Amino acid sequence: MAYINAEDQLGDCKQEQVILMATEEVKLLGFWVSPFALRVEWALKIKGVKYEYIEEDIFNKSTLLMELNPVHKKVPVLVHDGKAIAESFVILEYIDEAWKQNPLLPQDPYERALARFWAKFAEEKIFEGAWNALCSRGEEKQKALRQTIEAMAKIEGELEGKQQFFGGESIGYLDIILGWISYCLPVWEEVGSMEILNPIKFPAITAWINRFLNHPVIKDKLPPTDKMLVYFHQRSEALASTANG
Amino acid sequence: MEGGVVLLDFWPSSFTMRVKIALAEKGIKYECKHEDLFNKSPLLLEMNPVHKKIPVLIHNGKPISESLIIVQYIDEVWNHKSPLLPSDPYQRSQALFWGDYLDKKMYSCGKRIWVGKEDQEEAKEELMKILKTMEGELGDKLYFGGDSIGYVDVALVPFTSWFYTFETCGNFSIEADCPKLIAWAKRCKESESVCKALPDPLEIYGFMLQLKKRLGLN
DSSP, rough: OOOOHHHHHTTTOOHHHHHHHHOOEOOOEEEETTTHHHHHHHHHHHHOOOOOEEETTTTTHHHHHHHOOOTTSSEEEEEETEEEEESHHHHHHHHHHOSSOSSOOOOSSSHHHHHHHHHHHHHIIIIIHHHHHHHHHHHHHHHHHHHHHHHHHHHHHTTTTTTSSSTBSOOOOHHHHTTHHHHHHHHHHTTOOOOOOOOOHOOOHHHHHHHHHHHHHTTTTOOOOHHHHHHHHHHHHHHHHHHOO | OOOOOEEEEEEOHHHHHHHHHHHHHHHHOOOOOEEOOOSHHHHHHOOOOTTTTTEEEEEEEEEEEEEEHHHHHHHHTTTTTOOSSSSSHHHHHHHHHHHHHHHHHHHHHHHHHHHTTTHHHHHHHHHHHHHHHHHHHTTTBTTTTTOOOOOOHHHHHHGGGGOOOOOOTOOHHHHHHOOHHHHHHHHHHHHHHHHHHHHOHHHHHHHHHHHHEEEEEE
């Protein structure tokens, strides 16, 4: 382990933390269009953590991925000092604990529980709902759309009266989890010829999206829209045809 | 710090059992309000308007829902004794990972077994795969938490009260393929916190039969 005389240079920073920063090796296995992997990148950037990004072809999974995430065989996987962590929600909490600067979750336990609750809700009802709507047709699609919009209304309610972001003045855990709505949902809406995020119905979320997309950590780190449109069009067609047999 | 604690409970639910174990491990006194899921109380509807589900923990008048979120909350607030999550960030992440794995897989798998339709065989195979994976994760440890009950033990052990129901409905034996896991469950039940939270498996079976009748699933 490398020792640095931290206190001279970094003031308050604890010596242990500096040792960690000096010797840590952080890698992230991702996929260019995966909103889950992008969440992790945003979190690492907010914390100022340097990392090596490794692109994984999820349609032709590497032995590395299979070794690092044998249970789910999915991206993202964060590797820190040789230890692998999978599942974006779990990775985000790990990042928040391993690097204490710029906290992602609130300090208060009740506020933390609320952030986790809304994150889970949004993932189950909005993300999965919108994805189902994208990949299904007919009555099933309409049902998925209705349920997703209903769920979106609850998030709109949560945002009313909040400052800049769900995390307050700065981007936090819930902003990161919901961030896909800002750049990925519009692509799904276009590909699926559907409207979920009506700006008149959801003014608070719409305003939040604009602030989020303009945030320095976010704005230069988004997948290209044209490539996303092609990709999701192909995926939606493929999944819809398997569903219909 | 220790204000009133109320738990909205439904005795056969593996999810409320998780919360009861966590509260008992921490020695927290609480009021247990039993819910009838076919006749939900105004309090439940007020405290969990989004999902209208149990468990709900109400602490100082503020509600927290989703069992593992509640367990994590309990661990963070009552952090002076019996830690459920490890303090090391990596170990903690692994515990959260397994809790998430169980949340994604166990309930829906178990339900397909006791409902007993065409997908039952597939569900049985999936259940055994999940349990063997957990057995592998347990390894030679006494508990998933190491020397004492931890977050993953709390997340998994309640489902063992449903094993008799799965085995009877699916006509198979879990112990035959997962003896280490059954031994672990027995070890957990030696703790008062677990023993008091888990109902008799025969009562769970009786409940399931009644539930199927009520839902017209026979």
